[in-house]
Amino acid sequence: MIKYFAKLNSIQKDIYYDKYINICLDGVWEADNIKEVFGFAGRLTNDKNAACLALSKRTDKEIKSVFNFIFDGPHPKNEQNEKIYKNLLPILTRQNERICKLLKESYKKVMTKGNDHGH
Secondary structure, eight states: OHHHHHTOOSSOHHHHHHHHHHHHTTOOOOTTOHHHHHOHHHHHHHSHHHHHHHHHTSOHHHHHHHHHHHHOSSSOSSHHHHHHHHHHHHHHHHHOHHHHHHHHHHHHHHHHSOSSTTO
């Protein structure tokens, strides 16, 4: 179902991203691989205007929650997370200063938590 939802094009983007972000809120790593399949980081990369616009309407706490979900995991200090971060950083720097700042804060926080699954 998640792969299907991620490929939907028939829903207005503002409604779609609102739902997409809601699913990420307070999300934590589980062994079900859901965050990779869901892939909101990919949306921020491939549909940056609409994804950033939707995020910009959220509170700082909610935005941090989305980023925490993106980077959370049993061992968050890994090449995949570093690659995602390095990819998102210049995109968000150009798109939205506030969101970029929250990305940096969230990434730093998750990376300093150690191996406690980020939660």
